[in-house]
Amino acid sequence: xxxxxxxxxxxxxxxxxxxxxxxxxxxxxxxxxxxxxxxxxxxxxxxxxxxxxxxxxxxxxxxxxxxxxxxxxxxxxxxxxxxxxxxxxxxxxxxxxxxxxxxxxxxxxxxxxxxxxxxxxxxxxxxxxxxxxxxxxxxxxxxxxxxxxxxxxxxxxxxxxxx
Amino acid sequence: xxxxxxxxxxxxxxxxxxxxxxxxxxxxxxxxxxxxxxxxxxxxxxxxxxxxxxxxxxxxxxxxxxxxxxxxxxxxxxxxxxxxxxxxxxxxxxxxxxxxxxxxxxxxxxxxxxxxxxxxxxxxxxxxxxxxxxxxxxxxxxxxxxxxxxxxxxxxxxxxxxxxxxxxxxxxxxxxxxxxxxxxxxxxxxxxxxxxxxxxxxxxxxxxxxxxxxxxxxxxxxxxxxxxxxxxxxxxxxxxxxxxxxxxxxxxxxxxxxxxxxxxxxxxxxxxxxxxxxxxxxxxxxxxxxxxxxxxxxxxxxxxxxxxxxxxxxxxxxxxxxxxxxxxxxxxxxxxxxxxxxxxxxxxxx
Numbered sequence: 001x002x003x004x005x006x007x008x009x010x011x012x013x014x015x016x017x018x019x020x021x022x023x024x025x026x027x028x029x030x031x032x033x034x035x036x037x038x039x040x041x042x043x044x045x046x047x048x049x050x051x052x053x054x055x056x057x058x059x060x061x062x063x064x065x066x067x068x069x070x071x072x073x074x075x076x077x078x079x080x081x082x083x084x085x086x087x088x089x090x091x092x093x094x095x096x097x098x099x100x101x102x103x104x105x106x107x108x109x110x111x112x113x114x115x116x117x118x119x120x121x122x123x124x125x126x127x128x129x130x131x132x133x134x135x136x137x138x139x140x141x142x143x144x145x146x147x148x149x150x151x152x153x154x155x156x157x158x159x160x161x162x163x
Numbered sequence: 164x165x166x167x168x169x170x171x172x173x174x175x176x177x178x179x180x181x182x183x184x185x186x187x188x189x190x191x192x193x194x195x196x197x198x199x200x201x202x203x204x205x206x207x208x209x210x211x212x213x214x215x216x217x218x219x220x221x222x223x224x225x226x227x228x229x230x231x232x233x234x235x236x237x238x239x240x241x242x243x244x245x246x247x248x249x250x251x252x253x254x255x256x257x258x259x260x261x262x263x264x265x266x267x268x269x270x271x272x273x274x275x276x277x278x279x280x281x282x283x284x285x286x287x288x289x290x291x292x293x294x295x296x297x298x299x300x301x302x303x304x305x306x307x308x309x310x311x312x313x314x315x316x317x318x319x320x321x322x323x324x325x326x327x328x329x330x331x332x333x334x335x336x337x338x339x340x341x342x343x344x345x346x347x348x349x350x351x352x353x354x355x356x357x358x359x360x361x362x363x364x365x366x367x368x369x370x371x372x373x374x375x376x377x378x379x380x381x382x383x384x385x386x387x388x389x390x391x392x393x394x395x396x397x398x399x400x401x402x403x404x405x406x407x408x409x410x411x412x413x414x415x416x417x418x419x420x421x422x423x424x425x426x427x428x429x430x431x432x433x434x435x436x437x438x439x440x441x442x443x444x445x446x447x448x449x450x451x452x453x454x455x456x457x458x459x460x461x462x463x464x465x466x467x468x469x470x471x472x473x474x475x476x477x478x479x480x481x482x483x484x485x486x487x488x489x490x491x492x493x494x495x496x497x498x499x500x501x502x503x504x505x506x507x508x509x510x511x512x513x
Contacts, residue, residue, distance in 0.1 A: 096211065097177045113220065114209075114211040114216050125248070127256060135484065
């Protein structure tokens with residue numbers, strides 16, 4: 001993958017940056033420019049806002065990979081899963097820090113940043129989201145104190161995950 | 164100084180290996196080595212973990228616990244001797260991954276095992292001068308010892324992140340000071356995979372001299388004695404040095420109890436003293452005084468005189484794992500899996 005292409009996708013891969021339709025409230029990941037849920041798609045142009053998924057979800061299906069994709073040889077066998085996030089979108093991601101028998105449909109997971117692959121020994125290192133089993137303590141507390149207005153160009157404070 | 168720690172988070176990878184298992188491979192008395200070093204297990208990062216991912220995980224926990232908007236972070240420094248890139252900052256990836264970019268300053272620090280405490284001092288300066296609202300200091304490492312070397316029995320992986328500010332401070336920093344000399348006890352030359360060290364020279368003229376001098380200067384500066392501190396944390400390259408230096412200075416086992424984490428997870432280098440501090444903050448109560456003395460080879464010590472505030476009583480630690488869970492948890496792996504995870508096996512192909 002080219003450096004420029006991966007760099008463009010950084011907001012999605014690092015921070016689960018999607019989009020939200022301000023008319024019907026549907027959240028999309030990856031982000032969309034129009035809302036296919038609203039009956040009048042054209043009206044949603046300019047109505048989509050950046051929206052960051054919090055990273056919590058549950059496994060809706062999964063598979064165990066024994067024949068590794070390039071760069072994943074050290075992790076065989078590993079689990080790839082479809083994760084339905086609490087905001088709605090279903091993401092494909094690797095489940096890490098888990099014994100394979102522990103992975104079941106309905107397993108609560110949360111997103112974590114991991115190394116995805118390296119472009120050889122001298123190339124760039126790509127990072128992105130994977131999922132780990134969630135802890136009971138992973139329920140996020142409400143923010144303390146008033147939120148500070150986001151800087152120009154950043155996501156609205158209400159649409160940002162705590163981290 | 165009104166500035167101090169506003170929030171914190173620690174992270175230790177899931178896998179563990181015992182000195183006995185390492186010794187079995189090299190025909191050495193691993194169990195004896197573990198007893199001599201006071202290291203029961205050491206943490207091992209997964210193949211997809213490095214200083215960037217560990218730092219990010221620790222900081223995300225700190226930000227959620229403190230309810231801190233990442234856009235209010237004005238500076239972010241990552242201290243490590245195992246930055247994934249020789250040139251390209253760890254700090255920029257971490258800043259982007261927590262949503263703190265673009266309006267902040269960021270940089271990587273390196274001073275062997277004390278780069279994280281140096282980052283805390285820098286953040287205290289910036290916050291104290293009112294140049295930023297919050298500063299983030301992280302100490303993380305995924306260091307390695309050469310196969311068969313004594314370091315292999317202790318070198319592990321982990322890190323901790325601290326948000327420094329002046330609002331809702333849970334541990335005020337009353338004073339920080341340092342003691343620095345040119346002492347070649349441990350080093351890694353450019354391009355070398357594993358570090359070198361001066362063997363016994365890493366003891367008296369290096370670790371013990373710097374830690375004791377720095378601690379004594381702190382006692383003089385703030386007019387304290389060891390009995391005034393509820394908790395003490397030293398840099399802990401193994402489980403033996405910090406216990407011995409604590410006794411030399413006059414601290415008791417009870418004062419060192421929570422700050423000593425290396426026996427359970429190994430030496431996390433830049434993360435070592437800071438994970439100890441995270442464990443102390445997990446257990447501290449308002450009014451308790453805390454002394455932390457870091458050490459980095461090369462060599463230098465940073466001392467911090469901290470005091471837990473009333474805020475620590477209402478600080479919500481519920482998100483993420485407690486430090487104790489990291490110390491007790493983990494999955495033990497055999498040496499072969501450890502060698503695979505740490506890239507010690509020569510693979511075929513290009």
